[in-house]
Amino acid sequence: MLNISNNSVKDRIDPYKFESYRKTIPHDESKKRVRILLYSLLVAFVVLFLPWTQNFRSRGMVTALKPEHRPQTVHSIIPGRIERWFVQEGDYVNKGDTILFISEIKDEYMDPELLMRTQRQVDAKALAVRSYEEKVKAQENQISALTENNRLRKEQAENRLEQAQLSVDSDSVVLEAERLNLSVATVQLERMEKLFEEGLKSLTELEQRKIRFQEALAKKISAENKLLSSKNGLISAQIELNAIDNDFRDKLAKANAERYAALSDQYDAEATVTKLENQLSNYTVRSGMYYVLAPQSGYVTQAIQVGLGETIKEGAEIVSIMPKDYSLAVELYVAPIDLPLVRLGNKIRFIFDGWPAIVFSGWPQLSNGTFGGKVYAIDNFTSANNMYRILVVPDPDEEPWPDALRLGSGADGIALLNDVPVWYEIWRQMNGFPADFYTLKDTRETKGKK
Known part of the structure; x- marks a missing residue:
């Protein structure tokens, strides 16, 4: 069968009588291959029409x-030196738990009584503000008193002016009366002189008439003098009235200047108080930043800053936290x-x-x-x-x-x-x-x- 020997046994043995040999002999091998190929092509053709996503x-x-909810790093808001750790990697922290404590490294904040001293400065400036407020009120009261006093003085001066005007009017009437008396005395004296020349009147009567004429002339001159005096009094009253207004405006301007100066000092003091209060608030908030707190609940995954006594800068990353939920x-x-x-x-x-x-x-x-x-x-x-x-x-x-x-x-x-x-x-x-x-x-x- 293998034909490895020159002595063939092919003609001596009939292999077809052995069933195992008969099963090894293919029957219609080409038909089987074609059938398999056809089945494969049919399957491939069907697969081509299957849905594909x-x-x-x-x-x-x-x-x-x-x-x-993403992992986040906790930063230091202020620079400082690490003094104490309260957590370690893998610890679970709740929101607000203390992670570490840092101390101050800037000399301007190292005073242990910084908050108390700043509060005293605020109180002192607040008292200065109240003092300026009282000064402004006093100036306002002074201005009110000046205004009231000016009103009364003006009323008094106006009354005097009116009295002087009435006195001028009265003296003018008296002067006219004296002038009339003088004219009458002049006519009577002239008539008396004619009668004396005609011998109808005596010298004594003529002299009496002259005396009366002189008296009328003296009264007329006195009335003129009195009228001039009354006019001078009227002018003085007008001058006094104007002087009151001028004096009031001068005093009022001075009082307003002092009031505005006090207001300016008050506003400066209030600005200083506001600045000091802001500074005090900043110091108070800063003092609370020495304790670094957990911003939310989660697990401490990594400590970025390590050790004690190590200084950290402002905004430095300290630890990484993985949120719980x-x-x-x-x-x-x-x-x-x-x-x-x-x-x-x-x-x-x-x-x-x-x-x-x-x-x-x-x-x-x-x-x-x-x-x-x-x-x-x-x-x-x-x-x-x-x-x-x-x-x-x-x-x-x-x-x-x-x-x-x-x-x-x-x-x-x-x-x-x-x-x-x-x-x-x-x-x-x-x-x-x-x-x-x-x-x-x-x-x-x-x-x-x-």
């Missing part, structure tokens, strides 16, 4: 949905060419690092070990890696994400797009065409609107 993949990492999300980075394919609410399948999975990207229903998500937010600008960042949250209709999943874990995202036949996807991949952007549902809605 278009997709693209992207790498990302697990993060928190809300910014306040957080909402998971995955941030994926999508290439600009794939960004138009992503919409809010799109389905995403994830393969998380550490969780084994069997993935059929075109048939997500057959995949095992993947988790579902929905697109929650899309950035409108590129990141530092020239790709667009999208946030994906757990899909409430899918199996929840693992409880052991932690922030920072890697995630491989598969964005699920349209369902197309396998042959169409092969044709699209061979020609380098992008995945379909418009779905059949979108096309029908667009036609319905038209």
Whole structure:
């Protein structure tokens, strides 16, 4: 059978009488091969019309949905020296718990009685403000008294002016009467002189008439003198009235100047008080910053500043805290060419690092070990890696994400797009065409609107 010897036994033994030999001999081998090929082609043809879910993949990492839920570092608001630690890495802290205590390193804040001394300065300046307020009130009272006194003096001066005017009027009437008497005495004297010349009157009577004439002349001159004196009194009254106003304006201007000076000092003192109060508030707040507190509840993951006696700068990072409660999300980075394919609410399948999975990207229903998500937010600008960042949250209709999943874990995202036949996807991949952007549902809605 093997024909390795020159002595053949082929003619001596009939192999067909052995059943094992008969089973090794193929029957219609070519027909069987054709049948297998036909079945394979039929299966391949059927597969070409199976639905295929278009997709693209992207790498990302697990993060928190809300910014306040992401790991954060606690900073020192003021510079200082580390005096005491109250926590260590891995400890759980509640919001407001003390993390460490720092002491002051700036000489302007080292006075242990700084708050008390500043408070005394505030009190002293507040008393100065009240003193200026009282001074302003005294000046206002003085101005009121000057105004009232000026009113009374003006009334008095006006009365004197009126009296002087009446005196002038009275003396004018008296002067007219004396002038009339003088004219009468002059006529009588002339008549008496004629009668004396005619011998009808005696010399004694003539002399008596002359005496009366002189008396009338003297009274007339006295009346004129008195009238001039009354006019002088009227002028003096007018001068006095004007002098009262001038004197009042001078005193009022001086009092107002002192009042405004007091007001200026008062405002300066109030500004100083406000500045000192602000300084006191700053000192008080600063004294409360010596204890660095936890901004929220969580776990201390890393102590960035270590040791005792080490000085830290203003704004220096001290510890890193991982919040206790957080909402998971995955941030994926999508290439600009794939960004138009992503919409809010799109389905995403994830393969998380550490969780084994069997993935059929075109048939997500057959995949095992993947988790579902929905697109929650899309950035409108590129990141530092020239790709667009999208946030994906757990899909409430899918199996929840693992409880052991932690922030920072890697995630491989598969964005699920349209369902197309396998042959169409092969044709699209061979020609380098992008995945379909418009779905059949979108096309029908667009036609319905038209």
